[in-house]
Amino acid sequence: MRNSMTASSGRAARQVKHPKLPSLEIEFSSREFLNHKSRLGDYLRRFGLEGDAAFRILAYHYAISHMERSAGVPVSLREKWKLEYRKIENDERVIQFLNELVVNDPKGTALPEWYQFLVGRRFREGSGKFFTPKPIAHVMAQLLPRIKNPIIMDPTAGGGTFLMEASTIWNDSGCTLIANEVEPSLIELAMLTLELGTSPRHVKHYLCANIFDTPAELTAWHGRVDYILANPPFSLRIDNEQFDSRLFREGYRSSDALFIDTALNLLRPGGRLICLLPHSIIANSEFAMLRSTVEELWNVLAIICLPEGVFQLNAGTTTRADIVVLEKRLASRDRANTRIVLASVPSVGIRLNNLAKDTRENELETLLISDEVRKALGI
Ligand SMILES: C[S@@+](CC[C@H](N)C(=O)[O-])C[C@H]1O[C@@H](n2cnc3c(N)ncnc32)[C@H](O)[C@@H]1O
Numbered sequence: 001m002r003n004s005m006t007a008s009s010g011r012a013a014r015q016v017k018h019p020k021l022p023s024l025e026i027e028f029s030s031r032e033f034l035n036h037k038s039r040l041g042d043y044l045r046r047f048g049l050e051g052d053a054a055f056r057i058l059a060y061h062y063a064i065s066h067m068e069r070s071a072g073v074p075v076s077l078r079e080k081w082k083l084e085y086r087k088i089e090n091d092e093r094v095i096q097f098l099n100e101l102v103v104n105d106p107k108g109t110a111l112p113e114w115y116q117f118l119v120g121r122r123f124r125e126g127s128g129k130f131f132t133p134k135p136i137a138h139v140m141a142q143l144l145p146r147i148k149n150p151i152i153m154d155p156t157a158g159g160g161t162f163l164m165e166a167s168t169i170w171n172d173s174g175c176t177l178i179a180n181e182v183e184p185s186l187i188e189l190a191m192l193t194l195e196l197g198t199s200p201r202h203v204k205h206y207l208c209a210n211i212f213d214t215p216a217e218l219t220a221w222h223g224r225v226d227y228i229l230a231n232p233p234f235s236l237r238i239d240n241e242q243f244d245s246r247l248f249r250e251g252y253r254s255s256d257a258l259f260i261d262t263a264l265n266l267l268r269p270g271g272r273l274i275c276l277l278p279h280s281i282i283a284n285s286e287f288a289m290l291r292s293t294v295e296e297l298w299n300v301l302a303i304i305c306l307p308e309g310v311f312q313l314n315a316g317t318t319t320r321a322d323i324v325v326l327e328k329r330l331a332s333r334d335r336a337n338t339r340i341v342l343a344s345v346p347s348v349g350i351r352l353n354n355l356a357k358d359t360r361e362n363e364l365e366t367l368l369i370s371d372e373v374r375k376a377l378g379i
Helices: 010-015 030-045 051-065 075-085 092-103 111-124 134-142 161-169 184-197 255-266 279-283 285-297 363-368 371-377
Strands: 151-154 176-180 203-207 225-230 267-278 298-305 321-328 341-344
Touching: 030 051, 030 092, 030 111, 051 075, 051 092, 051 111, 051 184, 111 184, 134 161, 134 225, 134 267, 134 321, 134 363, 151 161, 161 176, 161 184, 161 225, 176 184, 184 203, 225 255, 255 267, 255 285, 255 321, 267 279, 279 285, 279 298, 279 321, 285 298, 298 371, 341 371, 363 371
Parallel strands: 151 176, 151 225, 176 203, 225 267, 298 341
Antiparallel strands: 267 321, 298 321
């Protein structure tokens, strides 16, 4: 999928027919948002609309309310969303409520949260589907050196959180953003959020492929990508014998190992991978050979251990994760003489469990202002 198609404009004119209502000035503070979520959920359930169908209605309303910004969303996708929207379009109360939600969110900032709420359980089941908390994604994007016109990819993009963060860094200049995601409804979400929320100067590509099948859409980018930002599915068993992966051949048949080799293929020499990986890969003895292979093929620039609970509240998992910064070696003998940033942070700007206070402490931000860290990472 590419964002080369144009939008239809019929619905914008039709929307003006609805009476102009005073804005509720919705701010997406958590209590208000919770209230809005349950109200919209209730409204749509009365029409028998739940899950993906409910999300499509909201997505369509965002698209037609912000026509100019959403022009890159393909007509075929709008038409699909519209099929559901037709079921509610004559109900003034629902339309009024949707207007109130959408008017104050022209950049679609709340869309990933809406998706998580409306698509709910199916979203989390199975293959490690949840969104990276924004403060973590923000800091990871800040670890990218500022080069001209970079190609930045997230091969497991979810709703596009990382690419949104990267795009704010290159806001005034050019960059290419590539979102790939195996789940069709998620790549559609990424498409809408990135079209609404990023500069029209940024070139965007949307792919819907399984990274472990090495599809042609992805291999076309091999050796071309400057930066990969990602939070891949953790520790899933993968049995694809066709996959040409050094780590796989060494017996590491997990999504983590295959992801590292996928990133190696996609990056140009000197390109960087900034991703979250399970802490076990960094710490456990069973991954010793994996680590030495990684050190042979990559320059390890940073390992930042995150506290327990970073995915507790949004994904219900206690799995520990680390931020890993790797640079693809220019040549196999090139051993960089760099110092590795090794850090362990106690806070990341989000609550780590239900008992924690709503804290804004974020030690990751402290790392970003350290001269030593900035020098080591070239940022
Ligand atoms: C932990 S989520 C992270 C999503 C997003 N990058 C973020 O940080 O918010 C991992 C994502 O990988 C996707 N995924 C899982 N297996 C995949 C595969 N084989 N190919 C591409 N994407 C995959 C899931 O659908 C999910 O959206």
